[in-house]
Amino acid sequence: MGAVKTKRMPRAVREQQMLDAAVRTFGQRGYMAASMDEIAELAGVSKPLVYLYLNSKEDLFTACIRREAKALTEAVRAGARPGLPADRQLWSGLTAFFTHTARHPDGWAVLHLQARTHGEVFAAEIAAVRAEIVAFVTQLILAAAREAHRDPDLPEREVSGLAEALVGAAEALADWANATPGVTARQSAATLMNFAWAGLGDLMAGRHWTPPDDDTDGGIHGIHGGTGQVG
Amino acid sequence: MGAVKTKRMPRAVREQQMLDAAVRTFGQRGYMAASMDEIAELAGVSKPLVYLYLNSKEDLFTACIRREAKALTEAVRAGARPGLPADRQLWSGLTAFFTHTARHPDGWAVLHLQARTHGEVFAAEIAAVRAEIVAFVTQLILAAAREAHRDPDLPEREVSGLAEALVGAAEALADWANATPGVTARQSAATLMNFAWAGLGDLMAGRHWTPPDDDTDGGIHGIHGGTGQVG
Structure with missing residues (x-):
């Protein structure tokens, strides 16, 4: 039994090394151009293995x-903090999302570009993950609306539309942030808060949403004039 | 000369018929499953033709x-009305976008699903169109911000991020609207106005953005409580 267990561990470790190498290669070269030779070499194993x-x-x-979908959804779920006010929940969830996509650009490229570009089987795989995230965000918005006690009539279908818009906006911003030198995860999250929480209406009027002071990690370029939370 | 012109017209017309049939088949069956036999039959021509x-x-x-990208971008450009206040500009642009995607669901499926799913060549084609739309939206937001005279400091990079978020949200909502029975173009545009213009912050507080009265086309489900424009 002991021997079997010792043999199993290295396999799991080696498999993760292969996946690390594969995510990096697929993310950077694209699915078609990536070769199994290259992935094996990067993983330090033979191609037959x-x-x-x-x-x-x-x-x-x-x-x-x-693997990348699981890591991303876990990061977002861990970032959501149900006890906080709605805007702080959204801020922490978005920060977790953009932090993850900024730290794992190859994983994000695999999920959001490569998986959707190379056939219906992979596209279906990623569509299922996306549906799960939209459902999760829908519940968050519904819960926040209920807590606000102001609009119990906000219908579930309207909320589904809002969740779709939020997820679509976050996906597009993550692509943009990873392609634009110097954009931090915090900046991306702040841009989306300004867009989705404060709204363009407030933004045009110079009323920005500003991140809470207690989790500064380097300041935000391009967000001026706000002195408090809007909304 | 006259004879040549008469011969040319039918070719252009027949080509459009083939494209009509192809968009419908690719949009409904998907690129892989679509057969040239089916497209020819639907177009009423022979496959060799x-x-x-x-x-x-x-x-x-x-x-x-x-063809579908050209039609969509022309519809959105025609919908934007630079003379209007910023929220009305956004409303008319979004209404034009969702009206077009709702009326041409197969064209939208070709652009936003099929073109991105079947290889890098088609994906590059659609990425170029998308970049053009993002640039157009960026200019609209910049112009609106300048007109508002309130925030001349809104930096171009921040505006690029907002434009990405807006385009991403609109794409996701168009997919959702076309897949959800009974959602009208006007409802989709109103959902996005509530999301992107009023912002979730105002929405949670029961302050909705409401469409202008002068272009009613059937009322909006799920938008309650608003009595005027927010922002």
């Missing part, structure tokens, strides 16, 4: 999608 | 992407 463990390029890519 | 005019399935699909 990659095939033995992960079966095929398709299966390896699917394993990458699933 | 489709190949003669459009060369290959790839070229036909590229022609579909370009």
